[in-house]
Amino acid sequence: MTVLYKSDPVRGAIWAERFAELAPDIPFRIWPDIGDPAAIRYLIAWQPDDLAVTLPNLEAVFSVGAGVDQLDLTRIPTHLPVVRMIEPGIVDGMIEYVTEAVLAIHRDLFDYALQQQARLWKPMPLRPAASRRVGVLGLGVLGTAVLQRLRLFGFACAGWSRSPRDIEGVECFAGEATFDAFLARTDVLVCLLPLTDATRGLLDQRVFAGLPKGASIVHVGRGPQLVASDLLAALDCGQIHSAVIDVTDPEPLPPDHPLWTQPRVRITPHIASATCAVTAADAVLENLRRHQAGEPMIGEIDRARGY
Ligand code: NDP
Ligand code: OXD
Secondary structure, three states, rough: EEEEEEEOOHHHHHHHHHHHHHOOOOOEEEEOOOHHHHHEEEEEEEOOOOOOHOOOOOOOOEEEEOOOOOOHHOOOOOOEEOOOOOOOHHHHHHHHHHHHHHHHHHOOHHHHHHHHHOOOOOOOOOHHHHHHHEEEEOOOOOHHHHHHHHHHOEEEEEEOOOOOOOOOOOOOEOOOOOOOHHHHHEHHHHHOOOOOOOOOEEHHHHHHHHOOEEEEEOOOHHHHHOOOOHHHHHHHOOOOOEEEEEOOOOOOOOOOOOOOOOOOOOOOOOOOOOOOHHHHHHHHHHHHHHHHHHOOOOOOOOOOOOO
């Protein structure tokens, strides 16, 4: 039962070490050194290309990331389960990134950065966290973890998902019928949705207009969910005050893109979070055990939903 890894080889070496330590009986190979293709049962990849079609005895495909939008599902035969990455390293990184971004917005750090450039010493009133309404799009593994941390600061927390959720201390909205009400109560909008046909282009002029004037955006989902020209227009007219953007379309963001120079936009190069190789190997090993035992794997995606 060989496992084949096809992604960053440096991280692959860490995966290999962890497999050798915890499951020395499972051969772990790093692409392109695949050995006998017929022996490979499990594939761990960011982009498998045609491997899911050409490996004759494959039993499952694991994404090295939380998202699966980078996979071309049409090139993964329908009998193969596709599993996204759920592991504590990604969660911790995302909590740190979003917490910092929301606090920077809450404590007016965009304005103070501009004041610093102008050498202007001008304190602004301190606003209690309870009066700042944070709203997270997506109440999955990451959205829920982020809200559970933000609650501790006292922010008024809400979230929006497709199906109804119940999270302590969080006002949960579900489905399109509640979307406008969710937006209307949100001062800081965090996007943690997977990229699907339903979420592509979601962050557009209509969404920005539905937020209270002067709201801010933290975008950590996927670049194609944001209509950048609409955001720039909303920033220009003051409807949106500021934006923290970790994911863009395309990536890397081209040097002449106007988002780079908008004074109230902060850009990072898709680093909000990253898979931790050690805990990811643990997560896959647990799923291999489950698969061998005929139990459901953690993070298996629903192909029809796209996430
Ligand atoms: P999950 O699958 O656990 O959660 C997805 C959430 O989004 C669910 O609550 C789901 O609703 C909701 N959702 C999906 N489609 C819709 C829709 N059309 N309308 C309303 N709600 C919807 O994903 P994760 O939390 O693990 O990850 C979320 C995304 O974060 C990833 O797909 C990836 O794109 C991004 N990411 C970004 C990283 C970065 O570094 N910038 C790092 C890691 C992930 P329901 O609960 O009803 O299913
Ligand atoms: C992921 C990512 O999906 O890094 O894990 O964006």
